[in-house]
Amino acid sequence: MSTIALPDLTRSPTIDQIGVEERVERLQKRSIKKSAKVHALKLALSMIDLTTLEGADSPGKVRQLCSKAKHLHDALPDLPHVAAVCVYPTLVRIAKEALIGTHVKVAAVATGFPSGQYPRETKIADTRFAVAEGADEIDMVISRGHFLAGDYAFVFDEIAAIKEASGAAHLKVILETGELGTLDSVRRASDLAMHAGADFIKTSTGKVTPAATQPVTLVMLEAIRDFYYATGKKIGMKPAGGISTAKTALQYLVMLRETLGQDWLTPDLYRIGASRLANDILMQLAKEKSGVYQSLDYFSKD
Amino acid sequence: MEMTTTGRINFGTDWTYAPAPETAKVAIASRYDLFINGKFVPPVKGKYFDTFNPANEKRLSQVGDAGAEDVDKAVKAARNAYEKTWFKMAPAERGKYIYRIARILQERAREFAVVESMDGGKPIRESRDVDIPLAAAHFFYYAGWADKLDYAFPGRTARSLGVAGQIIPWNFPLLMAAWKIAPALACGNTVVLKPAETTPLTAMKLAEVIRDADLPPGVVNIVTGAGETGAAIVNHPGIDKIAFTGSTEVGKIIQRALSASKKKFTLELGGKAANIIFDDATIDQAVEGIINGIFFNQGHVCCAGSRLLVQEGVYETVIRKLQDRMQTLIVGDPLDKNTDIGAINSKVQLDKIHQYLKIGQEEGAQLWQTGCEIPSTGYFCRPSLFLNASQSHRITQEEIFGPVVAIQTFRTPAEAIEKANNTPYGLSGGVWTDKGSKIFKITTKLRAGVIWANTYNKFDPSSPFGGYKESGVGREGGLHGLAPYVQLN
Numbered sequence: 111m112s113t114i115a116l117p118d119l120t121r122s123p124t125i126d127q128i129g130v131e132e133r134v135e136r137l138q139k140r141s142i143k144k145s146a147k148v149h150a151l152k153l154a155l156s157m158i159d160l161t162t163l164e165g166a167d168s169p170g171k172v173r174q175l176c177s178k179a180k181h182l183h184d185a186l187p188d189l190p191h192v193a194a195v196c197v198y199p200t201l202v203r204i205a206k207e208a209l210i211g212t213h214v215k216v217a218a219v220a221t222g223f224p225s226g227q228y229p230r231e232t233k234i235a236d237t238r239f240a241v242a243e244g245a246d247e248i249d250m251v252i253s254r255g256h257f258l259a260g261d262y263a264f265v266f267d268e269i270a271a272i273k274e275a276s277g278a279a280h281l282k283v284i285l286e287t288g289e290l291g292t293l294d295s296v297r298r299a300s301d302l303a304m305h306a307g308a309d310f311i312k313t314s315t316g317k318v319t320p321a322a323t324q325p326v327t328l329v330m331l332e333a334i335r336d337f338y339y340a341t342g343k344k345i346g347m348k349p350a351g352g353i354s355t356a357k358t359a360l361q362y363l364v365m366l367r368e369t370l371g372q373d374w375l376t377p378d379l380y381r382i383g384a385s386r387l388a389n390d391i392l393m394q395l396a397k398e399k400s401g402v403y404q405s406l407d408y409f410s411k412d
Numbered sequence: 413m414e415m416t417t418t419g420r421i422n423f424g425t426d427w428t429y430a431p432a433p434e435t436a437k438v439a440i441a442s443r444y445d446l447f448i449n450g451k452f453v454p455p456v457k458g459k460y461f462d463t464f465n466p467a468n469e470k471r472l473s474q475v476g477d478a479g480a481e482d483v484d485k486a487v488k489a490a491r492n493a494y495e496k497t498w499f500k501m502a503p504a505e506r507g508k509y510i511y512r513i514a515r516i517l518q519e520r521a522r523e524f525a526v527v528e529s530m531d532g533g534k535p536i537r538e539s540r541d542v543d544i545p546l547a548a549a550h551f552f553y554y555a556g557w558a559d560k561l562d563y564a565f566p567g568r569t570a571r572s573l574g575v576a577g578q579i580i581p582w583n584f585p586l587l588m589a590a591w592k593i594a595p596a597l598a599c600g601n602t603v604v605l606k607p608a609e610t611t612p613l614t615a616m617k618l619a620e621v622i623r624d625a626d627l628p629p630g631v632v633n634i635v636t637g638a639g640e641t642g643a644a645i646v647n648h649p650g651i652d653k654i655a656f657t658g659s660t661e662v663g664k665i666i667q668r669a670l671s672a673s674k675k676k677f678t679l680e681l682g683g684k685a686a687n688i689i690f691d692d693a694t695i696d697q698a699v700e701g702i703i704n705g706i707f708f709n710q711g712h713v714c715c716a717g718s719r720l721l722v723q724e725g726v727y728e729t730v731i732r733k734l735q736d737r738m739q740t741l742i743v744g745d746p747l748d749k750n751t752d753i754g755a756i757n758s759k760v761q762l763d764k765i766h767q768y769l770k771i772g773q774e775e776g777a778q779l780w781q782t783g784c785e786i787p788s789t790g791y792f793c794r795p796s797l798f799l800n801a802s803q804s805h806r807i808t809q810e811e812i813f814g815p816v817v818a819i820q821t822f823r824t825p826a827e828a829i830e831k832a833n834n835t836p837y838g839l840s841g842g843v844w845t846d847k848g849s850k851i852f853k854i855t856t857k858l859r860a861g862v863i864w865a866n867t868y869n870k871f872d873p874s875s876p877f878g879g880y881k882e883s884g885v886g887r888e889g890g891l892h893g894l895a896p897y898v899q900l901n
Contacts, residue, residue, distance in 0.1 A: 149426075
């Protein structure tokens with residue numbers, strides 16, 4: 111039994127929104143060209159969690175997504191593989207089978223994704239099921255209602271419980287930042303999740319607008335940095351939803367590089383939750399190679 | 413010089429940014445004459461001097477060295493234009509000319525940004541995003557005042573003064589020209605302006621804009637030169653008003669020279685601003701404010717936050733975060749879009765900064781710099797912190813005008829205010845706290861003309877700018893910026 115304790119969240123720093131937005135704006139002015147661009151595009155590709163989380167998902171749909179994970183764009187040699195495929199628990203087994211022989215992980219959303227409005231036992235059962243089916247990673251949702259009502263102990267306990275239920279699978283904690291209202295709350299939720307045992311903190315389910323934004327991401331990266339200095343533990347970060355272009359993905363990587371540096375520039379500590387992004391990155395890589403943009407029709411949609 | 417890395421975040425990543433040079437084509441003539449009475453004319457004595465790119469020490473061009481006779485010609489042209497044309501013109505028509513200058517400046521914005529960076533050393537990111545847009549904005553703003561002076565001073569009538577003599581510094585060459593020329597013209601005056609000797613080129617290109625805008629000849633005259641040219645302007649009897657931006661030292665010389673004359677004057681001089689971080693500040697954003705406060709424009713800013721006052725309880729956190737943030741600052745070619753800190757304006761200025769780096773260490777403050785690469789040619793200085801500084805140190809008292817900040821701690825708000833005000837300067841200051849009531853309480857007690865709360869180095873043409881005490885007299889910008897250029901009945 112671990113002896114983790116609820117941190118004093120009144121000591122979480124408050125955040126100046128205008129200041130954050132200005133820092134983001136300055137980071138966006140970085141100009142990434144040529145070899146630096148190719149390096150970053152490939153790194154971004156290696157960090158993608160290819161995602162399908164629809165009510166309409168079926169075995170066939172998931173197999174085709176996994177096929178894309180295995181064959182991003184065979185016309186381009188030397189491509190890295192995506193980090194993971196992310197699906198609902200009932201489709202984990204299908205994904206695991208389809209990805210045998212690859213290094214692509216299977217992540218499962220759990221705990222009553224996306225709303226999280228379910229009893230504790232249901233959430234634990236959901237998690238245990240996904241892990242038993244073979245999930246390497248669990249993406250859980252926190253109870254936003256309890257958080258916004260100030261019941262931090264409840265949220266802390268549920269994260270700790272899900273961490274335990276996840277066993278060897280690494281745990282990403284989705285804060286659903288689009289529902290939290292302020293950057294102060296995003297910081298507070300980040301600190302809470304890290305102390306409770308999260309391996310990754312993640313912005314969004316992708317089912318709510320706004321999903322990931324650069325200001326929110328910066329606040330979370332700074333929370334991770336402070337936690338690292340305080341405890342020596344490196345927590346990962348995943349922005350999810352709304353990152354659909356290579357240009358945007360590069361801006362996120364610039365922010366990561368200039369906040370957390372070399373150690374976090376790896377899929378082990380940074381993921382991007384996206385579905386359409388991969389093709390835009392592939393198109394950019396093809397263009398860097400040939401000098402011209404091809405039509406999107408040349409890039410498979412699975 | 414001590415160059416140590418700190419913290420455990422590794423910013424030396426495998427992924428480095430490739431060069432990203434600005435590629436806009438610019439036209440810099442091999443020689444510029446003086447702009448007098450609507451034309452470029454050679455100086456009477458035929459003397460010229462060179463202007464260099466401080467990033468690579470290469471010569472860019474030559475400009476005329478205006479002697480007393482040239483200044484006299486310029487003042488006469490300005491007087492003639494004032495009496496025959498500009499004073500008689502309908503105010504709305506004057507506004508149209510100023511607006512036209514603004515438009516042409518915007519259209520040539522990219523070229524101006526590149527030339528500014530080449531001549532002065534500032535990063536293209538700043539000249540493109542701050543200097544040039546703000547310069548155009550000042551012309552746009554004051555164009556609007558030209559026909560509304562009757563409403564600027566309720567109950568009083570505003571009348572132009574005549575000929576304004578204006579001397580500007582090298583840190584924001586085009587922007588300072590805009591700050592001077594725009595309100596002068598809007599109030600119905602004519603102008604003789606001298607740019608700084610190390611940064612004449614954007615003023616010469618502005619002269620081309622003025623010529624292309626078809627401004628009546630003599631309304632704006634631009635004469636290049638150094639100290640003697642400036643003195644000729646200050647002392648010329650045909651000038652009604654002097655506007656000077658530059659060092660406090662030269663400002664005092666000018667004020668003495670004007671003491672027996674009837675000339676009106678404004679002086680915008682040096683500063684040694686306190687940037688105050690309270691323990692309830694939003695620390696990560698405050699650190700960004702410290703960076704902007706002292707490393708913007710290589711610290712060549714009169715209102716730079718060159719004294720950092722940190723409440724003792726958060727001192728270690730602030731310094732750790734500041735040092736981490738500084739690791740990502742890129743010092744390099746001003747024309748590279750990723751450069752954060754460009755070249756120091758001149759060898760003379762670089763030597764001054766090095767001298768202070770030496771003085772600070774001898775006095776007992778602790779120098780810290782990042783280990784970043786700097787180019788082997790040109791004038792460059794790494795961003796520098798002096799830790800354990802105190803009010804008694806020269807580096808805390810004297811204006812260094814470079815990327816160097818002196819850091820002290822304080823314990824109570826009263827102490828912060830006392831330290832902040834304990835200086836003969838009084839141009840600007842910054843206060844960082846997330847508590848609203850504290851902002852009002854502290855800022856009203858700081859004796860400086862421009863106070864920023866939870867931000868720094870924010871400028872707008874509608875916002876008055878100027879100092880208390882030895883930072884100068886008079887205000888530029890906004891409604892307040894009209895007053896120095898009119899007489900009120």
